[in-house]
Every structure is written in C-alpha cells, then in structure tokens.
Amino acid sequence: MAASLIGRHFFIQSRNRRTLTLKSRLKYSSAVQAVSNEDVESLYPPVKPRFPPGNWTSMTEEEAWTRYEAMQEMTAVPTVKERLEKLTKKQMRAYRFPVNNKSVRVLEFQKNVTKSHLIKGLPTVYDSLQVDSLILEKIKPYIIEVLLLEKERLFRSRFRDIHRDSLILRNLIQTLLPLLYEHNTALRTSQVDEEVDIKGFWDRSGFKRVMWYDPEMERPKEFRIKYANDVRFQTAHVCDVSIRTENPLKEFLPIDDELCINEEFPVLEYHPKVFGTSKTDREKSQLTPGYNLGDPCEFGLVSFHNTVWLDYQRRKYGDAVTEEMRQGMGLTASFTWLLAQAYSQGFNSLLDVTYPMTTQTVLSDGQKMSFFAYQLNTIDMLKNNMANPRQNICWYTDETQLYEKIEDGKVIGFNDETCETLLKFLLMKPERRNINMKPTLPAESSDILSETEFISRNPLDLSTETN
Amino acid sequence: MSHFTKNLIGKYIPLWKRKIPKYPIYWKGDPQLRVFLPLFWMKLLKPKNKIPSDRVQFEVHPQMSTMDVKNYLEKIYKVPVTDVKFATHQGEPIEHPLRGSVVTREDDKKIAFVVLGEGQTFEFPGIFDKPSDTGKQMEDYKVENRKMERANQKLWDKLSLPPWFR
Known part of the structure; x- marks a missing residue:
C-alpha cells in the first residue's frame, strides 16, 4: 500500500520537473510580456511562512511545523487526563532511566538527559533558616528511641534488608510529624504516603531513532528508512515516604537568574545504549506522581528514599564510584517526581513549564544522611540550547552521619547538624503564589477527584422509620 | 563418547576454540592453585558506536567470567579495571549453496564491555582506517x-x- 503511494509520488515529481524545463524555454520567447499590476488583489490564498511563530533554531521546516501543530492540538485538549491519554496512546519502546542505576560512570549522561546542573551545597534559603534549640532538644529523645528500637531491640534489626531500612524511615517520620505540627502549619493539612510509586516519561532530542523502515519499498536504498531525532525515556521508582502540601514550595532562584540560563549546556556525543541502558517492551508510557488527579495536595515537600543498594555497590566498586551513583540517585529521584507533578498541572514536553517547581529529597540509611534540593525550570528537552537556554538545577550535600554507633542501649556521638538540616527540610513553609498554576488549561476544567467528596458535608440520616 | 571420537575432536577443533578443562578441587590446607598458560584469550574489537575513552570492547572465550577478564587485564597487562559486562551475539546463519535454506549457524560470540580504572584512557589504533593497496x-x-x-x-x-x- 505504502509502496504504491510513494511510487506515484515520485512519478509526479519527475513530471513536474519536466514541466519546469518547458516553462524555462517559454521564458526566453518574445511572446511573453512583463505585466505589473500591484493594485489587483491576488486570488490565491496568502503564502505560508517558512517557519511557524516562535523560536525554532536547529529544526527543519517540516519538524517545526509538525511540532507546532502538535502543540496547538495539545492546547485544545481541556483536561489533564485526556492529555495523558493522548501522549500515551501510541505504544512505543522507551529507554529505561532507573533511579538506582547500577552501571558505572553514568553521572554525566544522567545530567545531560535531565538537562540539570549539579551544585555542591544547599541553596541560600537554608542559611537564613534557623531551628530553635528548644525544638531540637524536644525532638532528640524521640529520634534516639526510634533508632534504638529499630537498630537494636527488634528482631529484624539483625538483618540488612530493604524492608528494614524503609521501616526506619517510616517510623522516624511518623514520630516526628506530630511533634512539628505546631511549628509548621502546612504540615497539618499535608498528606503522608508510604511506598509510593513514582513514574514519569519525557522526550529528549539529540539521539537517533528509527521512525519506520520498509525494505520492500520501490525507492532508492537511502529513502527506505526514516530516522527521528528524539528518544523517549521512562523512569519507575518506589519512594519510601512522601509528604505533599496544598501550596508549592518557594522557588530557590528566580527563573531569569544566571544559573538557570546556560546556552553552552554540554551536548552528549554518545548513544544511551553505550551506558548500559536497556529498552522497555513496546507498551504505553506510564506516569504517576504518587497521587490521583485532582488531589488537594498536589505539590511535594519532601521525599525519603533508602540507600540499601548503594552499600552493595560500595562493596563492589569502592567509594569513588558510589559517590557518583549517590549523586545520580538524588538527581533522578527528585527530577522524576517533579516531572510527574508538572504533568499533572497540565504541562508536558510540548508545553513547557511557565514557573519553576521545587522539591527536597533525603537519601538515608538511618545512620547516613544526604540532602538534595531541586529546581525544575524546563521539561522541553526537544529544543536546542539556543532555542531553549534554560537548565534545571540540583543542589546536594555530602553524606553525613546522624550518629557514630549504638552500644549497650545508648546512641553515641549524636550529630546535631544533620538533625538540624533534617528539621529545616521539614519546617520549610510552602506559600501560595500569586499566579495561575495551570495556565495551559481552561479555567473551567476540573478533574475527577476535585468534584467528588468522599465524606459528605451533610450529616447522615440515621433515624429509622417506625410504624 | 568413545576413545575414537575423542581423538577426532582433538584433530579438528583448534586449541583456542576448545573447552577449558576443570580445575582440580581445592581443599583447605592444600597449596594454592596456580594455572599457568590457560586457554583464555581476548580480542580487541573496534566498537560500532562512538564510545567514551575510558571504555574498551573485547571478544572473549565463551567460558570466561567477569573475574577472569579482570584478572587477565590486571595481572598480565597491568591495566586497572572497574567494571565488566557481557553480551552474547548470535552467529550468522550458514545457508545451503543450492537450496538456500539455513543449515547451521556460526558460533556465538561473547563480547565484554570493560570500563577501565580511574584516569585510564584508550583509543583504538587507526590501522584499518587507511585505504588498502589491494x-x-x-x-x-x-x-x-x-x-x-x-x-x-x-x-x-x-x-x-x-x-x-x-
């Protein structure tokens, strides 16, 4: 079917060429006269401009027009659910982009694919925050009790296991949160979840992909195959604990800052399969931010992840390699959650975010702790650096210990600084921004859950009818 | 397998393609086992895709493990190695000259993807890049x-x- 169509197309093209040559002969004949009548209105429709409105450097005309039309189609879709259905309708193979990436020396690849910039040390907001010594003293015995319970008293403390490490984190936060309600009012209305699925997908340009291939086509060999310049990445991860709030966190940097804009972002020369990435089957892409659409708490405050797998890698490769892996884990974990949150606000890889989004992540073991802060400035990875100069930023700290060791029912060498930073992360106050958080969606659009009320406001009528 | 066929295999299979004999079992207290001149071999490959300078690809003996590859490079050539991964490529089909049907396949290849140690780099020499005189x-x-x-x-x-x- 396709072969016959394309064969006809070629035939027409060749015939046109012939007519052109005929015209050129007529041009030089004396019969043709130059006529200039500017006042007469042209009967033909106006000429289509070469490029659509917008910045389209490094794209061909065909690519730019197809993308522009896709953007316009996407804006016409009124709800988030229908947009996601439209994006995931096509079954395709994507490259897996795991959070716990076990292959060696892939940090630059991870940075490039997520288009993020790593900075050591936390942003300046945390320096101005100061935790009262009263709060610390109040909370310290509770933390110590949890640690003693999980590390010494319980039977499961003898075994090194994923479940044990995730249970430490869960137990720690369950005890901490009720103590902190009076200091941070946002936590009162927040939602806390355990073992949360976080999945996301996005398209990235710069890598070659076979779009279609037909060996039986009646064409020269070069034109039987067509390549596309974009590749889809898919992440899937299980977060141990996630805390979500009604309002978003403050932005760490304004979006027009020098750090957020980088026109010389490095271009990776190597294909993803060089770094040991595997492909998914031909299936629909998946996306979950850890809550259903229309949830009142849509913005993530903190997420906690265990780092059991890093210890196995440390035994295998040593400290220098695992340090890179830890940075990559914090980077990808915070990126995927923010990506999924942005999708649920109506943005996607076609419609870029209009305001920066932020989260905080904690990787911990019970003993070792490391802190990450991430600011998402772009999702649009299809455009060139010149067309889209924005970049995402990830701040990270070194791995610090909460305590030295546990002996005879006592925690020795409790580190107050790491405990302070943990409290800073939990006491960060989200604020309402005076902007439209869903600018791409129409104002009347409403998702499913926002309409429903699981607990009805009208009191139940329990009176029984008696004869 | 009879005595006769054993000798035949010895004749027709070359030494580098043959199966590696079993190591003797090690009991505690015995002297340490040492294997001099094992049948292992590794062949440098020119990678199809462009790869970073700290990575090398080899075709190896199909019975070699990751530790064997690591020891081969570290102990004989003194090249530090961080990570080794394998992939097997299926052999190409051999067709019947008259019928065109697939009779057998060539032997499968085991390919090792090696990540070198810190600061180590390697570039494949451009021996085959020059146009030949033939x-x-x-x-x-x-x-x-x-x-x-x-x-x-x-x-x-x-x-x-x-x-x-x-």
Whole structure:
C-alpha cells in the first residue's frame, strides 16, 4: 500500500520537473510580456511562512511545523487526563532511566538527559533558616528511641534488608510529624504516603531513532528508512515516604537568574545504549506522581528514599564510584517526581513549564544522611540550547552521619547538624503564589477527584422509620 | 563418547576454540592453585558506536567470567579495571549453496564491555582506517585484462598463432 503511494509520488515529481524545463524555454520567447499590476488583489490564498511563530533554531521546516501543530492540538485538549491519554496512546519502546542505576560512570549522561546542573551545597534559603534549640532538644529523645528500637531491640534489626531500612524511615517520620505540627502549619493539612510509586516519561532530542523502515519499498536504498531525532525515556521508582502540601514550595532562584540560563549546556556525543541502558517492551508510557488527579495536595515537600543498594555497590566498586551513583540517585529521584507533578498541572514536553517547581529529597540509611534540593525550570528537552537556554538545577550535600554507633542501649556521638538540616527540610513553609498554576488549561476544567467528596458535608440520616 | 571420537575432536577443533578443562578441587590446607598458560584469550574489537575513552570492547572465550577478564587485564597487562559486562551475539546463519535454506549457524560470540580504572584512557589504533593497496591492484588488473580481451576480439582468427607472429 505504502509502496504504491510513494511510487506515484515520485512519478509526479519527475513530471513536474519536466514541466519546469518547458516553462524555462517559454521564458526566453518574445511572446511573453512583463505585466505589473500591484493594485489587483491576488486570488490565491496568502503564502505560508517558512517557519511557524516562535523560536525554532536547529529544526527543519517540516519538524517545526509538525511540532507546532502538535502543540496547538495539545492546547485544545481541556483536561489533564485526556492529555495523558493522548501522549500515551501510541505504544512505543522507551529507554529505561532507573533511579538506582547500577552501571558505572553514568553521572554525566544522567545530567545531560535531565538537562540539570549539579551544585555542591544547599541553596541560600537554608542559611537564613534557623531551628530553635528548644525544638531540637524536644525532638532528640524521640529520634534516639526510634533508632534504638529499630537498630537494636527488634528482631529484624539483625538483618540488612530493604524492608528494614524503609521501616526506619517510616517510623522516624511518623514520630516526628506530630511533634512539628505546631511549628509548621502546612504540615497539618499535608498528606503522608508510604511506598509510593513514582513514574514519569519525557522526550529528549539529540539521539537517533528509527521512525519506520520498509525494505520492500520501490525507492532508492537511502529513502527506505526514516530516522527521528528524539528518544523517549521512562523512569519507575518506589519512594519510601512522601509528604505533599496544598501550596508549592518557594522557588530557590528566580527563573531569569544566571544559573538557570546556560546556552553552552554540554551536548552528549554518545548513544544511551553505550551506558548500559536497556529498552522497555513496546507498551504505553506510564506516569504517576504518587497521587490521583485532582488531589488537594498536589505539590511535594519532601521525599525519603533508602540507600540499601548503594552499600552493595560500595562493596563492589569502592567509594569513588558510589559517590557518583549517590549523586545520580538524588538527581533522578527528585527530577522524576517533579516531572510527574508538572504533568499533572497540565504541562508536558510540548508545553513547557511557565514557573519553576521545587522539591527536597533525603537519601538515608538511618545512620547516613544526604540532602538534595531541586529546581525544575524546563521539561522541553526537544529544543536546542539556543532555542531553549534554560537548565534545571540540583543542589546536594555530602553524606553525613546522624550518629557514630549504638552500644549497650545508648546512641553515641549524636550529630546535631544533620538533625538540624533534617528539621529545616521539614519546617520549610510552602506559600501560595500569586499566579495561575495551570495556565495551559481552561479555567473551567476540573478533574475527577476535585468534584467528588468522599465524606459528605451533610450529616447522615440515621433515624429509622417506625410504624 | 568413545576413545575414537575423542581423538577426532582433538584433530579438528583448534586449541583456542576448545573447552577449558576443570580445575582440580581445592581443599583447605592444600597449596594454592596456580594455572599457568590457560586457554583464555581476548580480542580487541573496534566498537560500532562512538564510545567514551575510558571504555574498551573485547571478544572473549565463551567460558570466561567477569573475574577472569579482570584478572587477565590486571595481572598480565597491568591495566586497572572497574567494571565488566557481557553480551552474547548470535552467529550468522550458514545457508545451503543450492537450496538456500539455513543449515547451521556460526558460533556465538561473547563480547565484554570493560570500563577501565580511574584516569585510564584508550583509543583504538587507526590501522584499518587507511585505504588498502589491494583495491588499486585489482583495478589495474581489471584494466589490463580488458585490454587483452579487446585484442583477442580483434584478432579472433589468429588466436591459434603465437603472439609474436600475429
């Protein structure tokens, strides 16, 4: 079917060429006269401009027009659910982009694919925050009790296991949160979840992909195959604990800052399969931010992840390699959650975010702790650096210990600084921004859950009818 | 397997393709086992895709493990290694010359993807990048052959005579 169509197309093209040559002969004949009548209105429709409105450097005309039309189609879709259905309708193979990436020396690849910039040390907001010594003293015995319970008293403390490490984190936060309600009012209305699925997908340009291939086509060999310049990445991860709030966190940097804009972002020369990435089957892409659409708490405050797998890698490769892996884990974990949150606000890889989004992540073991802060400035990875100069930023700290060791029912060498930073992360106050958080969606659009009320406001009528 | 076939295999399978014999079992207290000149081999490959300078690809003996590859490079050539991963490529089909059906396949290949230690780099030498002289020689031979054919066509009636008499 396709072969016959394309064969006809070629035939027409060749015939046109012939007519052109005929015209050129007529041009030089004396019969043709130059006529200039500017006042007469042209009967033909106006000429289509070469490029659509917008910045389209490094794209061909065909690519730019197809993308522009896709953007316009996407804006016409009124709800988030229908947009996601439209994006995931096509079954395709994507490259897996795991959070716990076990292959060696892939940090630059991870940075490039997520288009993020790593900075050591936390942003300046945390320096101005100061935790009262009263709060610390109040909370310290509770933390110590949890640690003693999980590390010494319980039977499961003898075994090194994923479940044990995730249970430490869960137990720690369950005890901490009720103590902190009076200091941070946002936590009162927040939602806390355990073992949360976080999945996301996005398209990235710069890598070659076979779009279609037909060996039986009646064409020269070069034109039987067509390549596309974009590749889809898919992440899937299980977060141990996630805390979500009604309002978003403050932005760490304004979006027009020098750090957020980088026109010389490095271009990776190597294909993803060089770094040991595997492909998914031909299936629909998946996306979950850890809550259903229309949830009142849509913005993530903190997420906690265990780092059991890093210890196995440390035994295998040593400290220098695992340090890179830890940075990559914090980077990808915070990126995927923010990506999924942005999708649920109506943005996607076609419609870029209009305001920066932020989260905080904690990787911990019970003993070792490391802190990450991430600011998402772009999702649009299809455009060139010149067309889209924005970049995402990830701040990270070194791995610090909460305590030295546990002996005879006592925690020795409790580190107050790491405990302070943990409290800073939990006491960060989200604020309402005076902007439209869903600018791409129409104002009347409403998702499913926002309409429903699981607990009805009208009191139940329990009176029984008696004869 | 009879005694007769054992000898046959020894004849026709080359040494580098043969199966590696089992190591003797180690009991505690025995002297340490040492294997001198094992049947292992590794062949450098030119990678199809462009790869970073700290990575190398090899084709290896199919019985080699990751530790074998690591020890091979570290102990003999003194090259530090961080990570080794494997992939097997299926052998190409061998077709019947007349029927065209697939009779057998060539042997599968085991390929090792090695990540070198810190600060180590390697670039595949450009031995095969130069245009070879054999192509030129073939073209010259074809031209001369064509000339001879032309001459023979002209002097078709005097071919039986020796060339100095034509």
